Every structure is written in C-alpha cells, then in structure tokens.
Amino acid sequence: MKQEVQQLAGGLVVSCQPLPESPMNRPDIVVAMAAAAMQAGAAGLRIEGAEHVRLVRQALPDACITGIIKRDLTDSDVRITPFLEDVKSLASAGATIIAFDGTARGRPVSVQHLFQAVKQAGCLAMADCATLADGILAWDIGCDLVGTTLSGYTAETADQDMSAPDTLLISQLAQRGIRVMAEGRIRTPADAQRALTAGAFSVTVGSAITRIEHVTAWFGDALRELQTAEGG
Numbered sequence: 001m002k003q004e005v006q007q008l009a010g011g012l013v014v015s016c017q018p019l020p021e022s023p024m025n026r027p028d029i030v031v032a033m034a035a036a037a038m039q040a041g042a043a044g045l046r047i048e049g050a051e052h053v054r055l056v057r058q059a060l061p062d063a064c065i066t067g068i069i070k071r072d073l074t075d076s077d078v079r080i081t082p083f084l085e086d087v088k089s090l091a092s093a094g095a096t097i098i099a100f101d102g103t104a105r106g107r108p109v110s111v112q113h114l115f116q117a118v119k120q121a122g123c124l125a126m127a128d129c130a131t132l133a134d135g136i137l138a139w140d141i142g143c144d145l146v147g148t149t150l151s152g153y154t155a156e157t158a159d160q161d162m163s164a165p166d167t168l169l170i171s172q173l174a175q176r177g178i179r180v181m182a183e184g185r186i187r188t189p190a191d192a193q194r195a196l197t198a199g200a201f202s203v204t205v206g207s208a209i210t211r212i213e214h215v216t217a218w219f220g221d222a223l224r225e226l227q228t229a230e231g232g
C-alpha cells in the first residue's frame with residue numbers, strides 16, 4: 001500500500017469546506033482550519049478548490065490532502081471534480097489524493113477516464129460513491145479509496161436516512177475487501193468509531209468540525225424541539 005494511503009489508516013480526515021455563502025468562506029480561514037485540524041492530530045484533510053489546495057499545501061507541506069473541485073453543471077448532477085482539467089489543476093496545486101464523483105449518473109467524463117487522469121498526474125484516486133455497485137466498479141478499475149460520500153445525495157439513494165451515516169454501505173463495501181473512506185453525516189466521535197468498526201479504513205468528517213452553520217442548526221433545532229414538546 002502506498003505510504004500516503006497508509007498514513008490515513010484508522011485515522012481522521014477533516015474536510016475544510018466552508019459553505020459557499022458563509023462568512024467563513026475565505027482562503028485564510030480554510031488554511032487556518034486545516035492547520036488547526038493537523039495540529040490536533042488529523043491524519044489528513046479534504047479541501048475544495050485548486051487555490052485552496054495550493055494555499056493549504058504551502059502552509060502544510062507534509063499533509064495528506066484530498067483535493068476536489070465542485071462545479072454546478074447545467075447538464076449533469078455530477079458536482080465533484082467532473083472534468084479532466086480539474087484533475088490537472090488539483091494535481092499541480094499539490095493534492096495527494098484526488099477525489100471525483102464515482103456514481104453511475106450521466107456525466108461529462110467517465111469514472112474510468114477521471115481515474116486514468118489522476119494516475120497520470122501521479123496522485124492517488126478516490127471515488128466518491130453512492131452505492132455498493134458504484135464502489136465495486138471504482139475499486140475494480142483501481143481506485144485507491146472508495147468513499148461513501150454520495151450516499152443519500154443521488155436519486156438512486158434518495159431513500160437514505162439523512163440523519164445518520166450509511167453504515168450499511170460502509171460494511172458492504174468493506175466486506176468485499178474494498179478500502180473504504182467513510183464519509184457523509186458522521187457527526188460524533190461515536191459515529192466515527194462505528195464507521196471503523198463497520199470496516200472503514202479511514203473516516204472523513206466535514207460539517208461536524210468545520211461548518212458552524214450546520215452545528216449551530218443542529219443544536220438550535222434540538223433546543224426548539226424540546227421547547228415545542230414541553231410547550232405542547
């Protein structure tokens with residue numbers, strides 16, 4: 001196994017992706033969040049945008065950085081690293097791992113071609129998948145990591161419980177010997193432990209660590225629910 005992947009074994013990847021409209025969506029804040037996460041013992045980082053990857057790489061030369069580029073396309077629901085040029089710009093910005101959409105949805109560039117481009121660029125490949133079939137396909141073509149990132153975010157997986165991680169998908173992939181990055185709706189340290197117990201190789205957490213808006217809403221909603229229950 002490549003050393004960069006080994007570095008993530010059993011560890012935490014912190015996704016530092018402020019919401020687009022957030023006051024936290026500033027390059028210096030992304031770099032500060034990444035540095036704080038590494039200082040606190042994160043095994044790696046997930047960073048959106050080539051410029052953010054470049055700045056984080058500059059600040060943290062040894063960090064294992066998973067780079068992605070998100071785009072809102074008019075003709076496809078695929079958002080994460082849809083183009084070959086995205087792969088190139090993430091690689092030249094210093095990404096260690098490049099993650100791309102690994103779902104079966106209509107797309108401008110096939111999963112196979114994205115994978116090849118990542119390898120040509122000398123990076124590790126991670127497929128952000130939604131289903132077991134997506135994950136098996138990505139692993140069979142040679143991806144280094146299969147993420148459960150998109151479970152619940154595609155039409156095919158629309159029945160997924162969006163208040164919890166997809167532990168079933170994690171275990172189904174892991175049982176097939178696939179190196180799984182558990183990602184998506186992991187909100188507590190206990191969730192992260194459950195993901196590893198289910199067979200995940202590593203765990204990525206975003207919102208629960210780096211999105212103040214989401215965490216505030218979770219707490220605020222819980223308090224309001226309690227007030228409503230008591231009041232009613």
Ligand SMILES: CC(=O)N[C@H](C=O)[C@@H](O)[C@H](O)[C@H](O)COP(=O)(O)O
Nearest residue numbers: 015149153184185186205206207208
């Ligand atoms: C579905 C999608 O576009 N996921 C994105 C992928 O990079 C991010 O918005 C998520 O924050 C990330 O996957 C981590 O997940 P969570 O924030 O639930 O810990």
